Amino acid sequence: MTDHAAAKPLHQKIITDLEGKILSGVWPPGYRIPFEHELTAQYRCARMTVNKALSALAAAGLITRRRRAGSFVAQPPTQSAMLHIPDLATEIREKGAAYGYRLIKRRIVGIEEAPHGLVGTTWLILDAVHFANNRPFAAEARWINLDAVPDATNADFAQTPPGSWLLAQVPWTRAAHEIRALNANAALAKTLAVTKGAACLMVERRTWRMGDAITYVRQIFPGDSYRLTADFSP
């Protein structure tokens, strides 16, 4: 008997257990998880079995391992390298431009289902604009599920862009993107300081953690000044 678990490989059970601790936040980034020999004792198994589980977690990027030091919960589940849509503030600064941000509107609504297919009872809705060198760079509409991220209620989104705040605070396990092109209408043209009808790139992103909706964001960029890039292997 490996455990009470039904026909599930032990190393898989270890992976599931540790993932739960990490993704739920019980073990925050930087936390030193038990040594292999401790887990060996806890699960009554050989070190190879524990090692297999930890190696898998390391390969998945959930933990980092250092000889003599131990294994640690990896730093922010940073934005995936797959689809390179980093935090706009970081991205703009990396290009050497001055980053600016202005919160346009903030409100909290109670609604069972956001009009984006995400489920949650209470939503924080933000409208904001990002600037690069004082020129509008992106118009952002953001929904944050306060059921999943209650701390967002007290965050100062007049100073901190919600994307930056969320990336630093909230681990996510799944993200879905939709990308399309649209012609700027009068209002959007004014916001982005482009001519009416200019082609814009619209990116929508829904993010989940363990099946719970975290956030929805719609960002619209002037088409001539922004390119999305994605670089990956099969």
Place this chain on the structure above:
Amino acid sequence: MTDHAAAKPLHQKIITDLEGKILSGVWPPGYRIPFEHELTAQYRCARMTVNKALSALAAAGLITRRRRAGSFVAQPPTQSAMLHIPDLATEIREKGAAYGYRLIKRRIVGIEEAPHGLVGTTWLILDAVHFANNRPFAAEARWINLDAVPDATNADFAQTPPGSWLLAQVPWTRAAHEIRALNANAALAKTLAVTKGAACLMVERRTWRMGDAITYVRQIFPGDSYRLTADFSP
């Protein structure tokens, strides 16, 4: 002494060796790779070591494993699930629309470096249009590196879209995308049957195999009829 290799884990060497066979095409899709016990003999190591390597290849999707049957080179290194830009023909048909395709121009040029940052001495250049239900769906400009894919010289791209052909024929190891929005100029508007100035989505993709450039493609879609989607986990 595990081997003459210099400070490289044996299971890593096995992975590298097998990857080479698979990605180079020496072992085509469907090929049954040696059994674990055969590799054990070949590398003079324990089965666990071979198993570790094969498990990693399976996790990476390069091979599939079946009890009692053996391990097989996985079917086409199909388009990654990360950024869902499948073969347009497949995608259109999955939506229930009739797929059409027309080759506009075909030519071969000798040029050291394609104007897209890719290196190769001889390029096959194709211009084509994709149709869904007889309406233009995408304008495509395609460059194929004949050094890497000599068979493309004889392929009948008047019948088979180059994207479909390449996906079925050529394994790739890296792809880079750039996505932007643009207003249709007169020529593009005519090709896509949209009004001049309509917002369009432009996708550029460069693909490599083991460091060698395979293809560059630029596809332009009417912005109101196409959305790119990407769904992934960290």
Place this chain on the structure above:
DNA sequence: GAGTGGTCTAGACCACAAA
């Protein structure tokens, strides 16, 4: 039925980095 992969054990030695 026979042979494959899936999993696990109870050791071992080594490299490396932290103390």
Place this chain on the structure above:
DNA sequence: TTGTGGTCTAGACCACTCC
């Protein structure tokens, strides 16, 4: 120096599946 992870061994039993 010390203890961690990295790797490897030579077995073992089992489940599944193809013949």
